[in-house]
Amino acid sequence: MNRRLTRGLATLIAGGLALLAGCGTNPPAPPPGPSVLVPPIPAPLNGAKFVADPCAAITVDQLQSIGFGDGRHEQTREGQCLIVFGPSVDVTTSWFPPIRESISTLYSDRAQGRDTGNHWEEVTINGYPAVIVDVEENIPSRRDKGPKACRLALGVDDSTLVHIKTNTREKPEAGPWQADPCGAVKKIAEFVIDNLRR
Numbered sequence: 001m002n003r004r005l006t007r008g009l010a011t012l013i014a015g016g017l018a019l020l021a022g023c024g025t026n027p028p029a030p031p032p033g034p035s036v037l038v039p040p041i042p043a044p045l046n047g048a049k050f051v052a053d054p055c056a057a058i059t060v061d062q063l064q065s066i067g068f069g070d071g072r073h074e075q076t077r078e079g080q081c082l083i084v085f086g087p088s089v090d091v092t093t094s095w096f097p098p099i100r101e102s103i104s105t106l107y108s109d110r111a112q113g114r115d116t117g118n119h120w121e122e123v124t125i126n127g128y129p130a131v132i133v134d135v136e137e138n139i140p141s142r143r144d145k146g147p148k149a150c151r152l153a154l155g156v157d158d159s160t161l162v163h164i165k166t167n168t169r170e171k172p173e174a175g176p177w178q179a180d181p182c183g184a185v186k187k188i189a190e191f192v193i194d195n196l197r198r
Contacts, residue, residue: 036111038104039122039129039155045196047160050095055081057093057162057192066187067175086173091188092165103129103155117151125189130154132182134165145170146179154189156196164188 049056060071060083071085080094095101110116117133124130134151137143151165166181166188168174177184 036104036107038107039124041103041129041155041157042127044157045128045160045193047157047162047196050093050156050160050162050192050196051079051100053081054079054093054095057081057164057195058083058091058188059191059195062191063091063188066184067177069173069175086171088167088169089171089173090167091184092163093192094163094165095161096163100159101153101161102157102159103131103153103161104158106131106133106153106155106161123152123186125154125186126193128155128189128193130186130189132185135182136167138170142170147181150181150185152182152185152189154192156193162189162192162196164192 055073058081060073063071063083063085068089068091069085071083071091074082074084076082076092079097080092082090082092084090106116110120116131119132119135121132122129123132130152132150132152134149135147136149137147138145146168148169149165149167151163154162154164156162164185166174166177166184168178168181168184170178172178174181174184177187
């Protein structure tokens with residue numbers, strides 16, 4: 001047997017033995033995802049109540065008590081409650097069926113580069129973690145009038161995220177919030193926390 005053939009057989013046998021040796025082992029674990037520090041929820045609220053009825057989160061009377069005009073509930077899709085004030089001002093509380101988001105999944109999605117909205121501002125509402133995730137800016141010539149709309153995501157328990165969106169559109173029906181929709185969602189989040197306490 002010539003030397004080249006002997007060397008080739010030795011290489012083939014060594015490769016086969018290495019392959020056989022690896023047959024019984026588990027595949028390598030995937031690299032860990034980015035480490036995410038999620039703010040804690042101080043005491044779980046009644047997320048199940050909100051999922052069953054998103055209108056349980058806020059009432060028309062509560063919105064009127066902070067300066068919104070005359071409002072009414074309108075029929076909406078599953079997982080959403082819409083209160084309208086005139087033709088272009090509204091407040092929405094929602095979750096997104098069939099997905100059950102949480103404050104943890106929101107932070108994890110952001111860490112992994114997934115779309116979580118056009119804005120990221122971490123806030124705390126009466127001890128509960130929240131993030132302003134969307135801000136609809138006004139047209140450039142009216143930036144001094146404030147944004148047109150704002151959405152906040154509020155963690156209420158380990159499996160429920162309440163999305164609160166306010167469209168104020170510079171309209172008088174929004175009362176003192178017409179130039180401050182982000183201030184409005186923070187104030188509304190305080191009501192949501194009170195309404196969802198067990």
